[in-house]
Structure formats: C-alpha cells, structure tokens
Amino acid sequence: MTEAIIAEGLSKVFNGSVKAVDGISFSVKEGEVYGFLGPNGAGKTTTLSMLTAVLGPTAGRATVDGLDVVQHPHELKQRIGLVFQESTADQDLTGRENLELAAALFGVPLRDTPERVQELLGRLALADSAERLVKTYSGGMRRRLELAVGIIHSPRVLFLDEPTLGLDPQGRAGFWKIIGELRKETGMTVFLTTHYLEEADGMCDRIAIIDHGKIVATGTPTELKDRVGGDVVTVRPLGNATALEPALRALPGVTAVAFQDGTFRVKCPSGDALIPKAVGAATNLGIALAGVSLRRPSLDEVFLEFTGREFREDEGPTATDRAVFLSRFQDGRRGRR
C-alpha cells in the first residue's frame, strides 16, 4: 500500500510568532480515512489548508498523491477534492449551475458533465431542488451540495474540513453514510478534521489528536482507547461477595479492580472477552450475579488523557484564531493578502 499523504515537519507560523502548526509529521495510506481531531485553534484547518495548497507552509514539506504541495499546486488541486467548513456554493446560482461550474473548473469532460451532475444530484438527494437558487437551500442541503462539488471530478484524495459542523444528528449520519459508500466504491483516501469525537470514532481508520499545533497521539480509535487503559467491565453480585475480588483480579488481562457501591469495576484491554470469564469465576464460587455490563472508553477520555484537558466543543478564540484574524486585518490594511 502506498502513501496518499506524507507530511514531514510541517509548520505554519503566522505573523512570525504564532505557531499554528508546529512541525508535524504523519502519513496517510491510500484508501484510508484519516481524522485530525482537536479543539478549535489546534491547527487542524491550517494543516488541511497546507495539504490542499491553500496556504504555503512556513517549514517542512508535504506530498499528496505523490505531488509536492508547494511545487505542484495546480496539478494537486486537480486531483484532490475539498469540502470547506463553510458553504462556498454560489447563492445566486442553482444547485445544478453550481455543479456545472465546478465540473468545468475541475476539468470534468464537457460531454460527461450533464450525466455526472445529474448522478450527484440524485445521489445527494438534491435532484428535486436542482433548479432552485442555493440561497433557498437548508443547511443540510448546502452541506450535501458542498460535498457534491468536492467530489465532482472523482478526486483521489478527499479533504473534509469539519464537514458536518452545524448539522443535526440526522444530517450528520446521512453525510457520513454517503462518504462511506463513496469510499467503498472508489477507494478514495479521506482526510478529515473534526471536533466531534464520536464522528472520528465511527468514521476513521486512524486518528491523530492535535493540540496546540502538535500531534499528541496517533492510532486507530481502538488503539487510542486501549492506551487509555481499555474497557471497564462492571460486575454486580447479589449480596456479599468479597471472595469474588481476588478471583476477578486473577483473570488474564485484568489491570485493576475496584469495588464501589456494591459493584466491581474491572479494567482490562478487551472487555467482551473478559465477561464470560468473570461470569465463570462467579459461578465457580457459587456467587449469583445481578448484572454485568461493558463500558468502552470514549475518545473524550482519550483526549483528556493525551492533552490533559477536557474536550470542549465551544472553546473561545485561541491565540491562533486571534493571530490569523489580526494578520488578515493587517494585511488588508497594507493592501495585500
């Protein structure tokens, strides 16, 4: 398997002092769904912007689909799809017109364009509103149109920047279902940023947790959760069962056992394998059980573990946000971007 994305020591410094991205290195395999997870201002969008040749890196290098992002920005833009956080469709054009424009910009052959546009409109449930101006679209419709624009040219690598921001749970589920289908059909690589933990957990083959411009942990969702200490199996005996504690502790893989409120909390790497063993141990001792349950650690705990902070979705503007805002403002005043 070859690498679809390689980043080596990628850095972005705004205004000569604020390090938005601080020397990150990672690689994404072809066909993989790779998630950048982190709070606002962690450097997710800045990284994605550098990988898509929207921003130039201050230091380091990156290749996407074998193309250097600095040396071949135009070829790169042809091969990748990009779905922005915000809606970028033209509000004064219809959904169909927006897609036709995108088809022309991304070089979909003229003769294939009507068919491709129609196919995407149908697939993204926009066929009925294809002739309506985008300004009349709902948030969910705009997101789907945005995705259609991003994949109009069947890109090899699809970049999604917080693609479901502001969508209701139903809309989010629908969005990810489409991504899943597309991926299965085309085998395209997906790089996404999100601060929805459950999305990263459900969608990504691998995750990088990014905080203050640095990658603090990478791995599959399961690996990351395992590193936090694995699953917790709760065993609730009927009546007094002090004899059960040493028996649970002796089971293979158990790292800790705590007794609280009449319930044993057993930590282990793989909870579902432990449950039959724990039940067996209780049966051997003649102890009746009221209930057994399994709790898997969520990425919330993972985030807390690696960054030392609670994951909060609505953090205020960070130093990076402010620096980016200021740099735009000052550049604007100097008359250049």
Add this chain to the structure above:
Amino acid sequence: MNVRRWSALTKRELLKIGRNPAAIGTSLLLPILYLLLFGQGFNFTKLLNVPGLTAQQQALFLATYLLGAPDYFSYFAAGMVGFVSVTATLFVGANVIFDKLFGTLKRTAASPATATDIFGARLVAGSIQPVALAFLVLGLAVLLGYVGLAGLHITAAVSVVGAVEIVVAILLLSLMFASLFLALGFTIEQPQTYFAVVNAINLPVLLTSAALYPWGAMPSWLQGIASYNPITLAVEVLRINLFGGNFYPQAAWVYLLGLIGWAVAMFAIATLLTQRALAPKV
C-alpha cells in the same frame, strides 16, 4: 488560460448580473439623472443667445470653451460616457470582496483555475455592462434632442474609422477601470475599506478629467493634469469624432494610443496583484 474554465466563470458572472435587475436598474439611474437634470440645467450655451452677439463671436466662444462642440449638452454627453465607465465598473471589485466574504472565491481559488482564468472572466463580464451603458447613454442623449430637451447633436460626419475609434475608446476605458477595480477587490478584504478607497479614487479621477468641465474654462494647471487622465483621453476620442478635431492639438489616434498605454499598464498591474492574492499564502 483555459477556455472552458474561463467561459464557465464568465457565464457565472453574467448569470449573477442577470439575476440582479435592481443593480442593473440603479446603474441606469445615475446616467439618466445626469442627462435629464444635470446636463439640462448646465446647458449654459443658452447664454450665447444675447442680443448683439454675432455668429462669429458665438463660434469663437464655442471653439474656445467647448473645443468645437455645438453646445454644452453635446459636449457633456460625450463626457458622460467616461463617467459611466467608472461608475459602472466599480461593482466588479465589490463583487470580488463579497465573493470572499461568502466563501465563493475560496472555492474557485482552491480549484485548478488559474488567476488568469479568474481575473479574465471577471474582466470580460465586468466590462460588458459599462460598455453597454456607454452606448445607451450616447443613444439616449441623441434621443433627448428630439423630444424638446437639450440633446446630443453630432455635427461632424462620423467615418467608419471614427466609429471604430469610439468603440475602441469606450472598450479600453471600461477594461482599464475594470482592471483597476478588480485589482482593488482582490487585494482589499473589507467592503467598507473598498468603498472608501473607491470613493477616494473616483471623484479625483473624474474631477481631474475633461468629462464635465468646458475645456476653455479649466485653469491651465488643471488642463495639464487632465491631458493625461484616461477619461479625458477617451472622451476626446469621442468629441473629435462627433464634433470635429479642428480645435484639438492631436489626432484621435494619439489619444487612443495614450489610452492603450493606460489600459495595458492597469491590466498588467491588476493581473500581478490578482496572482499574488490568489497564490497560496506563505
């Protein structure tokens, strides 16, 4: 430049213009008001109907002040063409800023479209309206003469070459200002800043040109500045061809050359600035 990308982007601009009839209406309002009110009210050539003034003295007056135009309104109507190419092109730059704010430009910039495609499409689409408006102004000014108002009286025999010169002058002036305003649109981020800068450019450019003033009434220092003003250059091409070139120091093609210089320079600067604005930010 990629023809397919460029034409798709041009189509988009034209669709947007066509879907905004209010903007088309207001762009018509300004020149119509100027022709119906300002031009009528300022048509001071009536003052020449003084008893005792000989035809020779009247002709001398017109030659000195209006460089051979038959009356102020006719002189002014040609000037209005220069006026509308400024006022109708400034929106092309504003649209760039709004596209930045709405994220549309971000999408285009992230596509394989080059700065030349993006700039070229807006330049062409943005010049159609002012050029159309300029000819509308000329037509309307002529018509007014037939409904009992002061109108544009063409007193020279307009040759084919002259007509071509007029069209080229209008085209060049619109392209030049569209380039200027596009350059501003691509480099400025905030609409407030843009309109402040545009206002700071518009009035000085208009008021240092010979679009509205009777040439002979301008102090010589202002004539000196106005001689190099692109609006003056375009307007003079029109006036020479419509009223005769006897009182102009140069032939129309000389003014056209100056205008080409302005247009090429502005186009070059604007392309460069657009390229810089759309390049990955380092």
